[in-house]
Amino acid sequence: MVERLEREHRVEVEWKPFFLRPDTPPEGLRLSPELRARLASANERLKQMAHTAGLEMVQPEIIPNSRRALEATEFARDRGKHEEFHLVVFRKFYGEGQDINQWTVLRATAEEAGLNPDEMQREVERGKYHDVLDAEIAEAYALGITAVPTYVLNDKYAIVGAQPYEVFQRVLARLSAEDKKDDKVET
Numbered sequence: 001m002v003e004r005l006e007r008e009h010r011v012e013v014e015w016k017p018f019f020l021r022p023d024t025p026p027e028g029l030r031l032s033p034e035l036r037a038r039l040a041s042a043n044e045r046l047k048q049m050a051h052t053a054g055l056e057m058v059q060p061e062i063i064p065n066s067r068r069a070l071e072a073t074e075f076a077r078d079r080g081k082h083e084e085f086h087l088v089v090f091r092k093f094y095g096e097g098q099d100i101n102q103w104t105v106l107r108a109t110a111e112e113a114g115l116n117p118d119e120m121q122r123e124v125e126r127g128k129y130h131d132v133l134d135a136e137i138a139e140a141y142a143l144g145i146t147a148v149p150t151y152v153l154n155d156k157y158a159i160v161g162a163q164p165y166e167v168f169q170r171v172l173a174r175l176s177a178e179d180k181k182d183d184k185v186e187t
Contacts, residue, residue: 001053001165009172011153015086017070017133018140020148021063028101029063036061046162050094060097069100071129074136075120076113084113 005011021029031039040059050057069089076085088109092098098105107117123129143152151159157171 001168004165005168005172011172015073015082016140017073017136018145018148018150019066019070019137024063024065026065026101028065028099031061031063049162049164055091056095058095058097060093060099062099064093064099064101066100067133068103068124069106071124071133072106072110072120074129074132075123076110076115079115081113081115085109085115088112 002013006013036059043057043059047057073082073085073089076082089100089106092105092109093100100106100109103121107121110117110120140150145152145158147160149160149162151168153159153171154175156175159167159171
C-alpha cells in the first residue's frame with residue numbers, strides 16, 4: 001500500500017522505528033498454541049489485506065525482541081539502503097515467520113539488501129545505533145504514538161493500524177483541500 005501511495009500521490013515516506021512490545025526479553029516470547037490460534041483469528045483481516053496486496057502473512061511462533069533488527073535498520077539507513085532492508089525484514093518476519101533478532105536472519109537480510117553483513121553486525125554489536133534508536137523511539141512516544149503501524153501525514157493527521165487504502169485517500173484529499181484553502185488565503 002505504501003508503494004501505491006508513493007506512486008499515485010507522490011508522497012514521501014519516512015519509516016521510523018518503534019517498539020511495540022518494549023518488554024520483550026532478548027530471546028523473544030514463545031507463543032503458546034492457544035495464543036497463536038487466538039492471534040490468527042484476530043489477524044484474519046490483516047492476512048486478507050496482505051493477500052489482496054500479493055503478500056503472504058504467517059503467524060510466527062515467537063514474538064522477537066526487535067531492538068537488534070531496528071538498530072540494523074538504522075545501519076541500512078546510514079548506507080542509503082533503509083527501504084530495501086526494511087522491506088526484507090518485514091517479509092522475513094511477517095511473510096516467513098523468521099526470528100528477526102537472530103544474526104543469521106539479519107545477515108541474510110543485509111546481503112539481500114546489498115549491504116555488508118560483517119560491517120552491519122560489527123557496527124550494531126559495538127552499540128553505534130543504540131542511542132540513535134532510543135532517540136527515535138522517544139520522539140515517537142512524544143508524538144503520542146502507541147501502536148504500529150501509525151502513519152503521520154504532514155505532521156497533522158495520524159492513521160493508526162492497518163487501514164484500507166480508501167482511508168489514506170480521504171486524508172490526502174482533506175490535506176489537499178486544506179492546502180488549496182491556505183493558498184487562497186495567502187494570495
